[in-house]
Structure formats: C-alpha cells, structure tokens
Amino acid sequence: RKEVEQDPGPFNVPEGATVAFNCTYSNSASQSFFWYRQDCRKEPKLLMSVYSSGNEDGRFTAQLNRASQYISLLIRDSKLSDSATYLCVVDLTGAGSYQLTFGKGTKLSVIP
C-alpha cells in the first residue's frame, strides 16, 4: 500500500524553540519530496523541496534519508507565524508517472 505517514501532533512549542517533524514513505523508488505548510482554511503553500544532500532555507532545514525512507523538517528559532499545519508530500509512483501523495499533516502551535 502506498503511504505517506506523519505524526499528527499537535506540537505546542514556545517561541524560540527548535522543533522537528518526520515523515515516512512507503516506496523506496520515490524521487520527489516536498514540505508544504497550510494555514487554517487556506490552500497549501510550498515551504521547500527536499534534496538528496539535504537543504536549508533560513530557519528551515530539510533532510532525506533514503535508507530508512523518511524525510524530516527542522524549524529553528520558532516564530508565532510558524503556527500552521505542515504537510509532507512524496511522489510514491517513482519514474513513469507523477502523483504527489500528501501526508495528513502535523499541526504546530507556537506559543508566546
């Protein structure tokens, strides 16, 4: 069965904290990985793509572990504005098709 699994949370963290989310996926042949954020009653928005060597964008760091089939998102120095649901997205079909599967999301609340 093709799956993308995330811890639903919620994660309640104080401002300034570091928080990490993990996401596991079922197809070892998957090639495309992304993190999105979704605010309440809004559309998902791309946070960052996830590259094989890992990548960083300001306070956000994404990692890919192919051997264990998971991706991670690290948020440093959390801001109130980081409160949202974070969605892990993987193309589980591998080569030959392109169907992005979304995890159910991890809810983050950053508390003053």
Place this chain on the structure above:
Amino acid sequence: NAGVTQTPKFQVLKTGQSMTLQCAQDMNHEYMSWYRQDPGMGLRLIHYSVGAGITDQGEVPNGYNVSRSTTEDFPLRLLSAAPSQTSVYFCASSFRAYNSPLHFGNGTRLTVT
C-alpha cells in the same frame, strides 16, 4: 501573474445535480491536478493531467470527470452530486510532471445536501 485560479469559491448543490469546477493557470505549466481535502483524510488526488489531451485517474476518481483541451484549463465535472462529495477542492499545477512542486488555487468549498 494570477497563478492558479479556481471558480467558484463556494457552491451548494442538491443531491443529483451536476456542476463544473473551473481551474485555469497562466504559468504555462505542463502538469495539472485536482485534489479533495476532507477532515482527517488529508489531500487526496482525484485526477491529473501531464499535458493537453492527456488525463488520468488518481486515488479517488469515482463520480468525477476531467478534460484538458488546452494547457491552461483543467475543469472538474461532478456528474451527479452526492453528499459524500462535500469537501474542499483544490486545483494545482506544476511546471513539469517530474520533481516539480505544485502551485495551488484558493480552493472551492462544496456542500452537497
């Protein structure tokens, strides 16, 4: 640029009625897709298209039709609405059908009574 435009934003239908959700993108994206989002279920792929004239089924295609006559437009048709189709529908596009992030429209909130 407008990006991905969905209409309508809200719609109420009676069981058995049909309607078309419109989606248009002005980014010359090759790939377009429709998702539905339900509480506790996350986003699920309904149909997708890798180019004009080409469509395929996603995870939950039953009760929906699509067509892609132009690069820009990808309408979703509900043939005979059912209460189980009450959901938030998102259209999304990407530059290509490989390793390319999706850009989403604002969504359509559909209620079927």
